[in-house]
Amino acid sequence: MARIYPFRALRYDTQKVRMEDVVTQPYDKITPEMQQAYYDRSKYNLVRVILGKREPDDTDAFGQDAAQTPQHNVYTRAAESLASWRRKGILREEAEPALYGYSQTYTVPGSEEVRERRGFIALGQLYDYAEKVVYRHEQTFPKHKSDRLALFKATRAYCEQIYMLYSDPAFTAESLIFESGRPAELEITDEYGVVHRVWKLADPHLINLIAAAMQNKKLIIADGHHRYETSVTYMHERAAELGLTLSPEATEEDEESPSNLADEPRSLLPKPAFPEAAMMMTFVNMDAPGITILPTHRVLFGLGVNYNEFIASAGPYFEIEKLEGADLEILRREDGVAFIVAAAGGFDLFRARPEAVRERLKQLHPEITDRQAQLDVVQLHRLVFEDLLSLTHESIANLENIRYLRSAEEAVEQVRSGAADMAFLIKPVTLDQLRDISLSGDVMPQKSTDFYPKLLSGLAIYALD
DSSP states (O other): OOOEEOBOOEEEOTTTSOHHHHOBSOGGGOOHHHHHHHHHHOTTOTHHHHSOOOOTTOOOTTSTTGGGSOOOSHHHHHHHHHHHHHHHTSEEEOSSOBEEEEEEEEEOTTSOOEEEEEEEEEEEEOOOGGGSSEEOOBOOOHHHHHHHHHHHHHHOEEOSOEEEEEOOTTOHHHHHHHTTOOOOSEEEEOTTSOEEEEEEEOOHHHHHHHHHHHTTOOEEEEEOHHHHHHHHHHHHHHHHHHTOOOOOOOOTTSTTOGGGTTTSOGGGOOOOSSGGGEEEEEEEETTSSOOEEEOOEEEEOSOOOOHHHHHHHHTTTEEEEEESSOOHHHHHTOOSSEEEEEETTEEEEEEEOHHHHHHHHHHHOTTSOHHHHTSHHHIIIIIIIIIISOOOHHHHHTTSSEEEESOHHHHHHHHHHTSOSEEEEEOOOOHHHHHHHHHTTOOBOTTOOEEESOOOBTSOBEEOO
16 A cells, blocks of 8 residues: 655745745756756755766765765765755754645647646655556656665755655545645745645644545656666665665555544654655546656767668658757657657657558567557657667666757757767556556656656755755
């Protein structure tokens, strides 16, 4: 079962800092330009913890002699910054455990439509995927996970939430959190014009009602696969260090189940078995309105491929139509698998020939399920990138010839400037596709989804010590 917990968050003291100056986008969405802007904005900006600048004399945290060598690098500086801000009272620990209602009001990129996405911030129990409580939807990059593990160990804190989806057609949590009409205690507008609002929820009765409502839910990771998998690794490491055995899940009849604590005092609020057994998450009901998934376009470089030969090799599997430009509206109108390829010679719309593609994928990758084979991103990666362009699965995972971009304009510009050989502009994965893939145990390639907007980092911090 899914278990959630309130926590005594570390939060910025708004009497000492302006929140807009210290919060950030998630670490993996911070460009070098954004990093510098965050540094300039405030000496207390969270970027110094989640994605600090590297210095020429930094030690190698992953070297063979790292354990025997005094360390000085982004991870030690992150820990020093966090400790210093706590000593100065820039970050203060809440007096009581709480959950936090969280809403984001935004304009859908490329349109004038305004949406609101609602959820709540809490600690979530960590589970191995095999336990079938938490489900992933895409593959991860090994390098990212080693980086996050080093940061977690150095800081002993979770400074960013991961984004979890669950299903509840009855909107139980939303009713409990948002129907009171209370004004938000915190409101921030980020650099994309997204308005973020936070409500502190410290009432034990309310907390236990929400925890009980979440017990039977299956959770799907929307954003944060690397941090989640790293946290599970950290949980197992700490359990071994502490001599603890991770016991099977308790049943709902357990006397400490939140369903039996809804009318009990604060002392009986649910809590994890040990600090590393949970991490900070934002939970969003995928049956509620407000969820937007954007496409993540692919840019390939260093290929040494003749484009005309590539077009010829793709002909048996795709209908190819010349376009005047990167017209995404044409792409959106396509019902089947389709994508636009931008190259030095112009633009082409690729429409999959379903039978030919299915047969080729079965021949090349018999392990791919029919459900996976129907996805645009799977056909693009496994057939186009790996088969037709001869990229290896490992080189893609190691980002050797590929970049991922939200902006189609930026992707096309990289081709025009010579920084890339080809750009592949794709349609977004749908929420139904994501749900079906995840709950069936299948996965999509890395960076298959781009949930918009991102969760702000710095609204709350879960300190393990």
